[in-house]
Amino acid sequence: MASVVRMPAALAGVTEAAIQTWIAKPGQQLAVGDLLAEIETEKAVVEYATEVAGTVGRLLVDEGDSIEVGAPIAVILAAGEGEDAIGPALTAAGAAAPERLEPAEPAAAEPASAEAVAPAVVATPPTEVSVASPPSGASAARLVASPIVRRLARERGIDLAALTGTGPGGRIVRRDLDGIPAAAATAPVATAPSSAPPPTPATAAAGTPEKLTGMRKAIARRLTESKTTVPHFYVTAHCRVDRLLALRAQVNEAAPRKVSVNDFVLKAVAGALVDVPAANAIWGGDHILRFTGADIAVAVAVEGGLLTPVLRGVDSLSLVDVSAAVAELAERARAGRLQQHELEGGSFSVSNLGMYGVDDFSAILNPPQSGILAVSAAKQQPVVDDGVLAVGTVMTVTLSADHRVIDGAVAAEWMTAFVRRIENPVSALL
Template sequence: MVTVIEMPSLSSTMKKGKVVKWHKKEGDFVNKGEILFEVQTDKVNVEVDSLVTGFLRRILLREGLEATVHTAIAVISESMDEDISQTAEARPSAGARPSAEAAAAAAGASRPERGGEGERIRISPLARKIAEENGIDIRAVTGTGPQGRITREDVEKAVGERSQKRPVSPGAEPQAAPKQVEQEYEDIELTPMRSIIASRLQQSKATAPHFYVDVSADCTALKQLRDELQKRLEKQSAKITLNDILIKIVSHALKEFTGVNASFLGDRIRQYKAVNIGLAVAVDEGLVVPVIRDTDTKSISQISREAADLAARARGKRLLPKDYEGGTFTITNMGMFGVEGFHAIINPPESGILAVGAMALRPAVVDGELTVRPMMKLCLSVDHRVVDGALAARFLARVKEIVESPLLMFA
């Protein structure tokens, strides 16, 4: 039995995926449930298990190549003797987008051409690409692959032989290479996660006109609430953070200002009924944003437990694709690094993100007198296509109001 392996659909928003790594090579035996390959989606890297047991006969989508979901990417058969000629000729088409030389290596199958006197020439896509780039006549290349197929190695050999035979012009003297100032450096290859981050943030800044609103909030009452909750929940081994309470406060404000809890869809604006808060978590490889769902209906202790669980699984690389889905607004906090304030980039397709700075004792005027209070800077970034300045200002003012008087959440 021959089975065609397809690019899996790992989330509701996934349109295409990139094979980051094949854990098996052609000819290897693979058991059902064994990790077959790793795929990079627009959100996360996921290891994909084999759904069948057999031999990996052909890899149709090489590492580094993208393809749309449900595109054929490999062929597995129960035995090495089974005919896979028809399935092996399939290769990713619609939506497949190559990166670098992997573009031409989408399939091990070859594309027949006509040579001189009607002779058929079989050549792999990658070999054809290299031949075209180097001006090699493929009719003069002897193929060493199956059925005389010309492989990449065959073309590279032809390129090398031509270079050795190329005559040197009489009288030509070798010229010294231009002297360059030597500088020490290190090129670091992008990890799949860093590549995703770069792509999504560039997309956000390029397409969404960012608009910023900043306020400073007195956190005296917020600290008191946190300390009181921590004391009452101590027996449950709960650890309530200021961020947990901020998530609840922002969720409350988003229910009042639904225009901020929205996305731009080209010809319309979609306002969400549910409030799902994305929680920015720093990991060694970069930044991930898992989502806590329905935060407007959950208690602070529930939010605290879910936030701690998501953060732990994020750092342990145990998040699932569903953990990233459905976010309507994001909160990012760099207060633990002593950052007073910063402007964050919106996480598309959301229209807003709140950047939280460090809480620190600063001068403040209370009842007409100068005093010192624990202050925190809140910086709101919004998509100006969706959120006007006045709406952003009213929303952030409401967040500040509740931060300074948390009991308003229960009024």
């Protein structure tokens, strides 16, 4: 029987996605695992492979079209079936033709039902993002844009309908947006002065509603779920980092690239996870999954939200390698070029707001990870050394832990190991 393939949830929390490229074509024979399409979300570009064998009967979505998760995107015919099997397959699956999402109002939908065919995920290097231009005579409201291009245009105040694409077939691509200054795109229209008296101020300031981006919706949904369903508890420590800052200065005099305080923090977190393996685990519902290596997610602020790419095997990387890897991940995160697998996995996260000068904060866990370390600014404070009052540089850190996985004593043991490593920073070089 013919199978209806639906738009899957490519990443956690994603409610819409776009077909960037159809890899399979109508009439093409497919085996299980053959690539079907490249699908783009606001966070990544991924390849999808079919889980059923057969012939591509019909592609229901045009390249560049953004549609809801769960909407049908293709029909795959079984052996011996023809075009006449497509209609009954769509009817049996309760699937209507997918509705394209307008760029100004991205829609949200629940994940597809279990009867839908969800292709498997295969990581792919990010490619140039393109947007399908509207057909001749089409209205501006029918302009179709991929999630990443729509997000960038929305954040910069750029009207996509006013652009001429430079991509294949006249498509609008990311470089078309990059050439337009945000200020020029949102410049106010001059008006003639009015002799009317100024309006009387309202007793309360009126707010301006702002539409939620897909990323903001995902953040709201996942963190609300985390805070309401995961039993958080917190452990705070104050670390002396004078020796760390002195060692960092020495390393940066000779290293091929500059290293940051956060690079030392990541190495200390990884070392503490190795020292206290009971903390290097995640909740699995009916089991606890334990790890040996240290895969750590790094919080990266991007336009309109936050991404947490995962740095693999931090315990086995040199300090300089950590610095290079974090910089590369952060750069691609801000450009919207992360791959799906780079946003998945890991048992632990680090969120560093020290560059903003904050004294102390607590972070919300990033499920299914069981720990996240909130790192504040390193500041000079009064300290006591062997009964003598002195001035030292102190950095406050707070561990948020999942009590289903990590007990208080384990959290305290992990924090002790972290402080020991951060206050003896030469361990990051070993």
